[in-house]
Amino acid sequence: MEKKQPKSRRKVEMGKMNSEEDRLASFSKRKSGIYKKASELSTLCSAEVGIVIFSPNGKPFSLSHPCIETITNKLLSENHTPCDANENLLEAYRRVKHTEIHQNYKEACKQMKAAKEQEKQIKRKSMDRSKGWWEEPVTELDIDGVRRRADLIQRLHENVQLQINKIQAVASSSTLPSNTQAVGHGH
Numbered sequence: 061m062e063k064k065q066p067k068s069r070r071k072v073e074m075g076k077m078n079s080e081e082d083r084l085a086s087f088s089k090r091k092s093g094i095y096k097k098a099s100e101l102s103t104l105c106s107a108e109v110g111i112v113i114f115s116p117n118g119k120p121f122s123l124s125h126p127c128i129e130t131i132t133n134k135l136l137s138e139n140h141t142p143c144d145a146n147e148n149l150l151e152a153y154r155r156v157k158h159t160e161i162h163q164n165y166k167e168a169c170k171q172m173k174a175a176k177e178q179e180k181q182i183k184r185k186s187m188d189r190s191k192g193w194w195e196e197p198v199t200e201l202d203i204d205g206v207r208r209r210a211d212l213i214q215r216l217h218e219n220v221q222l223q224i225n226k227i228q229a230v231a232s233s234s235t236l237p238s239n240t241q242a243v244g245h246g247h
Contacts, residue, residue: 083116091115095123108134 077083091113102109102125110124110131124131194213198206 080116087115091121096121099125110135 077086094111094113098109098111101107108131109127110128111122113121114127115121122128194216198209201209223237
């Protein structure tokens with residue numbers, strides 16, 4: 061028993077198609093397939109490719125790499141002259157990249173200037189500082205600065221509390237009588 065193949069994968073008998081609609085549809089699909097294969101050949105093998113196709117209605121289609129002028133010149137005269145379109149494309153790409161690099165440079169300079177200014181302000185504050193950081197007003201800080209200050213104060217509080225507990229533990233262990241009676245409960 062012979063299996064039926066889907067219509068898209070069925071072997072097509074070679075010969076002119078009778079229906080104009082079928083001819084145009086087949087032309088469009090096969091043209092795309094040829095373009096795809098030519099593009100792959102160019103990309104994978106660094107081949108120079110030139111294809112010119114005329115539709116059943118006489119409309120020309122072409123695909124080429126690097127450009128059709130280079131391909132035809134090479135074919136007709138064996139003179140390989142680079143295509144102006146490619147040179148223009150490369151020049152445009154170079155200009156875009158140059159502009160992008162220049163903008164990145166300007167942005168980096170601006171960030172560097174801001175960082176240096178911030179460093180100067182920090183140095184001035186540390187030189188002028190006669191009181192601890194915990195005594196400085198928070199009104200000059202942004203939201204991140206206020207949050208950092210709150211975290212520092214919280215850590216300071218925890219460290220102070222730990223030190224108080226250690227001191228109390230040492231003090232209470234040295235003042236406890238040896239018979240383990242409670243001291244200071246009003247007895």
